[in-house]
Amino acid sequence: MPPNVNKGNYFENQFLVSTPQLDDPNFRQTVILLCKHDDEGAMGIVVNRLSGHSARDVFEQLEIVVPNEVHTQIPVHNGGPVHPELGLIVHTDNPSGWESTVKMGGGLSLTSSKDILCDIARGDGPDRALLSLGYAGWKPGQLEHEIYSNYWFTTPADHGILFAPEVDSKWEKAAGLIGIDTRKYFHQIGHA
Numbered sequence: 001m002p003p004n005v006n007k008g009n010y011f012e013n014q015f016l017v018s019t020p021q022l023d024d025p026n027f028r029q030t031v032i033l034l035c036k037h038d039d040e041g042a043m044g045i046v047v048n049r050l051s052g053h054s055a056r057d058v059f060e061q062l063e064i065v066v067p068n069e070v071h072t073q074i075p076v077h078n079g080g081p082v083h084p085e086l087g088l089i090v091h092t093d094n095p096s097g098w099e100s101t102v103k104m105g106g107g108l109s110l111t112s113s114k115d116i117l118c119d120i121a122r123g124d125g126p127d128r129a130l131l132s133l134g135y136a137g138w139k140p141g142q143l144e145h146e147i148y149s150n151y152w153f154t155t156p157a158d159h160g161i162l163f164a165p166e167v168d169s170k171w172e173k174a175a176g177l178i179g180i181d182t183r184k185y186f187h188q189i190g191h192a
Contacts (some may be wrong), residue, residue, distance in 0.1 A: 011143075014154045015161070016044060017174045022151040026081050032136055033090060033157055035102075035110050042138040045079040045090055045110075046074040047162055048170035051133050058087060058131065059121055062114060066121045074120070077167075079132030080144045087133055088112050090162070091126035106157055128163040140178040153178065 016032040032044040056072035058064075066072055072124040079088055089111045093103065098112035109126075119125040138146070146152055161170055172182045 007158065011042070011106050011154050012037045013157050015047075015157050015177070016143075016152045016154060017164060017171065018148075018152060019150055021149070022141045023145075027136070027151075029171045031161070031170045033108075033162060034154075035104055035135075037143065039140060041140050042143040044136045045077070045088060045130070045131045045132050046136060047077060047090075047130060047132075048167045049078040050167055051076045051078040053133070055117075058117060064114070064118055064121050066097065068123055071121055071123055071125075072130070074131060075165075077130060077132040079134040080136030082135050084134035086112065086135070087117075087131065088135060089116055089126075089129050089131055090118075091116070091129040092159070094126040096124075096126075107159070108157070108162075110165060121153070128159065130163060134135075147158075153180075 014034045018030045031048045034044040036043040053076040055074035098111050098116040101111040123192050161173050175182050
């Protein structure tokens with residue numbers, strides 16, 4: 001049985017990095033920023049899958065005026081299979097006070113309101129932001145069981161990897177944070 005996670009020992013503001021044992025097509029070779037993890041479950045955003053949409057699509061859908069085309073090229077990530085219509089923005093903390101913002105720690109916040117998108121369109125948004133549609137979610141105890149079953153390992157979240165424009169190398173780089181070379185990664189990992 002998986003070990004219990006005691007209150008205060010949660011994995012918030014960590015990367016979940018999938019292992020080769022995880023063959024679910026939604027999560028194969030993914031890196032997830034864990035935004036919330038407590039006794040009610042967990043929620044995170046996949047940070048290395050693009051949705052095929054750009055900020056331009058989001059701005060047009062929400063009828064946001066864009067004075068500068070530069071900001072329309074920001075890619076939108078596929079944040080996960082839960083509520084794929086829900087827009088979420090992971091960003092560096094900013095004193096602007098956007099509605100529906102939750103501070104996650106480590107200098108990061110999560111916002112789901114239109115006002116941050118209006119600021120991004122004007123060039124007044126946060127210093128760094130990752131736009132996503134949808135999220136990944138786990139019921140209580142589910143994530144702990146998956147970690148214990150070697151589907152995921154955790155690393156501290158790294159802003160350089162999180163906000164990097166190239167998504168194809170994020171899985172390898174996140175694994176490298178704890179010394180794992182994915183090219184030499186064994187299919188079976190044991191428990192210490």
